[in-house]
Amino acid sequence: MSEYTLREMMTIAAVREINDGDIVFCGTGISMLAAMAAKHISAPDSFIFFETGAIDSKLEEVPLAVGDPRVMYWTAVNGSLADAFATMQNRFTGRQVVGIMGAAQIDIYGNLNSTSIGDYHRPKVRFPGSGGACDVASFVNRTIIFMSLEKRKFVRTLDYFTSPGWIDGPEGRKKTGLPDGGPSVVITNMGIFRFSSDSRKMYLDSYYPDVTPDRILDNMEFVVDVVDAVPTRPPSDNELQILREKCDPQRLIL
Amino acid sequence: MGASHTKVIDLKSAIETYVPDGAHISIGGFTINRNPMAAVYEIIRQHKKGLHLYAHSNGQGVDELIGAGCVARLEIAYAGSGRFAPTCIRFRKAIERGDIGFEDYSNYQMTLRFMAGAMGVPFLPTRSGLGTDLIRQWGFQKTERQNDIKLPDEKLVVLDNPFGTWADTPKVVLVPAINPDVTIIHVQKADADGLSRINGLPFVDVEQAKASRHLIVTCEELVDTDELKSDPDRNQVPPFCVDAVVHVPWGAFPTACFGRYDYDPAYLNHYKQDAADDIRYKKYLQNFIYGPETHEQLLAKINPAQLDAIRADERTGYATGLDRR
Numbered sequence: 001m002s003e004y005t006l007r008e009m010m011t012i013a014a015v016r017e018i019n020d021g022d023i024v025f026c027g028t029g030i031s032m033l034a035a036m037a038a039k040h041i042s043a044p045d046s047f048i049f050f051e052t053g054a055i056d057s058k059l060e061e062v063p064l065a066v067g068d069p070r071v072m073y074w075t076a077v078n079g080s081l082a083d084a085f086a087t088m089q090n091r092f093t094g095r096q097v098v099g100i101m102g103a104a105q106i107d108i109y110g111n112l113n114s115t116s117i118g119d120y121h122r123p124k125v126r127f128p129g130s131g132g133a134c135d136v137a138s139f140v141n142r143t144i145i146f147m148s149l150e151k152r153k154f155v156r157t158l159d160y161f162t163s164p165g166w167i168d169g170p171e172g173r174k175k176t177g178l179p180d181g182g183p184s185v186v187i188t189n190m191g192i193f194r195f196s197s198d199s200r201k202m203y204l205d206s207y208y209p210d211v212t213p214d215r216i217l218d219n220m221e222f223v224v225d226v227v228d229a230v231p232t233r234p235p236s237d238n239e240l241q242i243l244r245e246k247c248d249p250q251r252l253i254l
Numbered sequence: 255m256g257a258s259h260t261k262v263i264d265l266k267s268a269i270e271t272y273v274p275d276g277a278h279i280s281i282g283g284f285t286i287n288r289n290p291m292a293a294v295y296e297i298i299r300q301h302k303k304g305l306h307l308y309a310h311s312n313g314q315g316v317d318e319l320i321g322a323g324c325v326a327r328l329e330i331a332y333a334g335s336g337r338f339a340p341t342c343i344r345f346r347k348a349i350e351r352g353d354i355g356f357e358d359y360s361n362y363q364m365t366l367r368f369m370a371g372a373m374g375v376p377f378l379p380t381r382s383g384l385g386t387d388l389i390r391q392w393g394f395q396k397t398e399r400q401n402d403i404k405l406p407d408e409k410l411v412v413l414d415n416p417f418g419t420w421a422d423t424p425k426v427v428l429v430p431a432i433n434p435d436v437t438i439i440h441v442q443k444a445d446a447d448g449l450s451r452i453n454g455l456p457f458v459d460v461e462q463a464k465a466s467r468h469l470i471v472t473c474e475e476l477v478d479t480d481e482l483k484s485d486p487d488r489n490q491v492p493p494f495c496v497d498a499v500v501h502v503p504w505g506a507f508p509t510a511c512f513g514r515y516d517y518d519p520a521y522l523n524h525y526k527q528d529a530a531d532d533i534r535y536k537k538y539l540q541n542f543i544y545g546p547e548t549h550e551q552l553l554a555k556i557n558p559a560q561l562d563a564i565r566a567d568e569r570t571g572y573a574t575g576l577d578r579r
Contacts, residue, residue, distance in 0.1 A: 028336065051361060052284055053455050060570065065336025067284035067311070069512045069572035072454040081284075081310065081458050082369060085362035089381055091421065115358060116349075120391045126349045128341045130388065131311055131332030135362040138382040161387040176385035177412075177425030 004235050006189055007254050008243060009208060010146065012235040013187045014100065015041055015243075017144050022046045023097045025088065025136055028063055029253055030146060031100035036247045041239055049087070049097075051132035053079035062252045085132065088139040094179070099136040099143040105158050106147055108202050108222045109172065110165025110183030110195060112137065113158040120160055130162050137163035141181040149188040154220040166200035190216050192232060193224065201225070206232040260446040261499045262476065265549065268498040269296045272436045272468045276304040276326075278404055280368070280432070280466065281315045282439030282459035283509060286335050286517040288452075289315035290440040290472050292505040292549035298322040299543060306404070308432050309333070310364040310458055314509050314522070317342035320354060321529060322539060327355040327394070329432075331364045338522040343529035357393025357409065363429045365458050370431035371465030379426035383410060389427065406430035437466035440506045441491075442513060444473035448496025449482050451489045454512025454571060460490045468497045474514050476501040504553055504561075516564040516573035521556070 007030060014034035018024055020043045024035040035048045036059060049055045050066045058074035072078055079087075087093050103112035104127050114133050118124030137143060143165075147153060165183045166172050173182060182200070186193040191207035203225040204213055213226035235243075248254045263271075273279060283289035294315040297305075304326040309316045311332040319325050321344030333342040348354045359367070366378040383389055392409045399405045411428040415421075439459045443451040450471050452459060463469050471491070476499070482489050505511075508521035528538035546552040553561070567574040 052457060061572075061574070063336075064338070064578060065285040065287070065313075065334075067287040067313075067455075067457070068336065069287060069454060069510045069516060069566070070570075072512050073570045073572065078455050080456050080460065081361060081365045082461065085365065085382075089362075115387070120387070121393070122352050123350060126341065126346045128334035129330060129332045129358050130360040131334070132361040134360040134386055134388055135380075135382040138384065160391070161385075164385050167385050172385075177381075177423075178384050179381060 002237055002240055004240055005254065008235055008240060009232070010187050010189065011037060011243060011254070012239050013192055013232070014144050014146070015239065017185055018043045018046055018098060020045045021096065023087070023093065024048050025051065025097055025099040025140065027100065027102070028065055028068070031102070032059070032063065033243070033247055033253050034100065037243045040242045040246050049084065051081060051084045051136075053081055053084045055079065062248065085135050085139075088136060094139050095141045097140040099140045100146070101133055101136060101143055101163070102146045103133070103163070105153055105155050106145065106186065107155060107158055107165070108224065109167060109169070109200055110145065110186065110202060111158060111161055111167065112145070112163040112165065113160045115160040115162045117159045134163045137165065138178055142184045143182070145183055145186045147186055147188050149190045149216065149219045151219055151221050154222065156222050166195060170198065170200050172200065190219065191229070196225070204229040206230050208232050209234065261448050261496060262446050263498050263500060265292060265296050265472070265500045265502060268470050268500050269293065269300055272470055272497060273297055273302055275302055276306070277435045278306040278308070280308040280434045280437045280462045281312050282437070282457065282462055283315060283506065284311050284455070284457040285313035286338065286522065287510045288440055288457070288506045288512070289313070289509040290438045290505060291315060291507055291509055292502040293438045293440070293470060293472055293500070294318055295543050295549060295552060297324055298539070308364070308434055310361045313339070313342055317344045317529070320344050320348050321535060322543070325354055329357050329359060329364070329393075331359050331361040335522065338519070338526055343526065344535070355393060358388055358391070359429070360388060363388070363410070363427075365461065367429050367432040368458055368461040368465045370429065371433040372461045375431060377411075377428040377430050379413070379428055381423060381426060383427045384412065384425060432465055434462070434466045436468040436470065437462045438470045438472065439463055440472045440511065442474050442511065443477050443482065444471050444499050445477055445479040445482055445493075446499060447479065447493040448491070448499050449479060449489060449493045450491040450496070451482055456490060463491050463495055469495050470498045470500065471496050472500045472502045472505040474503055474505065474511060502549055505549065507553065510572065512566070513571045514566050516566060516576055518556070518560065518564050519576070519578045520560050
């Protein structure tokens with residue numbers, strides 16, 4: 001087995017969550033790289049799509065923002081924000097969308113904060129805000145969440161509730177009036193979490209080489225079930241080769 | 255139409271005429287793309303105060319207006335400038351210091367708010383935001399809203415679907431319309447009467463343009479009407495929406511303008527460093543904005559080789575191979 005980096009591991013973990021036919025909503029950075037790699041590895045008939053309205057962009061160069069002119073080149077359709085979010089809210093196309101997102105804080109039900117830490121009106125730390133995150137999390141069938149595993153990020157209570165996950169359990173979204181669907185996986189720098197279909201609570205699905213479930217729990221403010229966790233399957237030579245040679249040859253993200 | 259109908263004026267006059275202190279304003283573009291930066295810099299140069307700014311994800315322009323002290327209140331979905339500022343720097347400082355009033359929405363909510371304004375309805379529904387603090391946390395409180403005829407009395411309203419279970423939707427979130435006093439967009443081509451064409455993604459520019467009482471269009475190229483009317487499917491804004499047309503080549507600089515030039519990584523990296531420090535930021539304002547009297551003079555301060563490097567490749571619409579570190 002080849003050597004690989006943590007970022008490569010995380011990217012490949014996301015690639016494995018993308019199925020053929022998915023419409024992949026992504027931001028920039030590692031989420032976009034995962035969407036690009038999925039087209040070469042597991043899901044040749046998936047579509048990359050950005051909240052700015054670009055559908056199926058030919059990403060010859062890595063965009064540094066979702067408003068980067070690089071997302072506008074050789075697309076199927078250059079729509080608008082109104083089109084992009086309608087695609088996700090749409091009761092047919094929205095079911096095909098898998099959203100990739102990140103946040104500053106996450107709770108046990110996969111609800112996210114990307115707004116601020118401390119009091120909302122006079123925060124200790126201010127982040128950029130929802131952007132399209134709340135929209136994606138509200139609408140789409142499935143989301144993949146990237147997080148760095150730290151105690152201040154995996155919290156019991158969010159400082160600000162920006163984007164809905166499973167809210168407070170199996171009936172949470174229904175009671176709230178949200179469409180079906182919700183977070184499916186949380187990919188971190190130490191392991192991968194999923195959500196129980198009964199309780200909708202996060203549990204540890206797998207952990208990376210050189211990491212133990214106990215060390216993972218030490219980095220979280222809340223406790224999750226780890227009994228069924230297994231070692232994560234490392235990236236294969238083929239996955240790594242495609243990621244390195246076809247998706248990010250200049251190593252701008254990796 | 256003869257030349258008497260021209261709406262072409264200079265940028266200084268356009269800002270003097272349509273952007274009074276305290277105006278409710280929105281600007282086009284998205285993060286580091288097609289912000290009407292020449293107009294933003296002219297607003298700063300004229301020391302406009304007390305603006306009420308509506309933004310979805312209009313990154314760089316929003317950050318500079320806030321940094322220069324032009325903004326009193328902000329309604330916003332996202333303040334980031336891609337890799338150059340994951341959170342816009344002067345925005346973050348202003349909020350953490352309590353310098354400006356602010357209220358958070360999502361990008362779709364802001365988009366629909368402009369769309370409602372453009373359509374002439376008081377609100378539009380969406381399923382985005384149910385159960386979140388976007389609904390629970392208000393930046394502007396009830397009394398402030400009731401005492402200000404330019405603010406709706408409520409932030410967002412949750413409504414049971416009045417059509418029962420139609421479309422399998424039990425509840426919707428109503429977002430209130432926005433009708434800014436003035437919107438400024440930057441486009442690739444316009445004619446003297448304001449007919450406008452955007453190349454590349456239009457973002458929310460068209461909804462913002464149509465929602466607004468007044469509209470200033472700044473353009474890379476001022477062209478004959480016939481050139482635009484010979485290919486009408488590609489035009490977005492009709493002349494009757496437009497109050498002023500300003501010809502400003504490089505008018506989105508240092509943000510990108512698809513098919514014309516890329517964002518300038520050198521400028522944005524310098525900005526990032528200057529914005530992080532109050533003293534350096536004052537010097538930045540002096541050197542780059544108050545010092546030059548026009549956008550042309552600001553551009554003259556940029557290394558010509560760098561301007562050349564960010565020129566768009568005809569094939570891709572951006573500067574292929576540009577050093578973006």
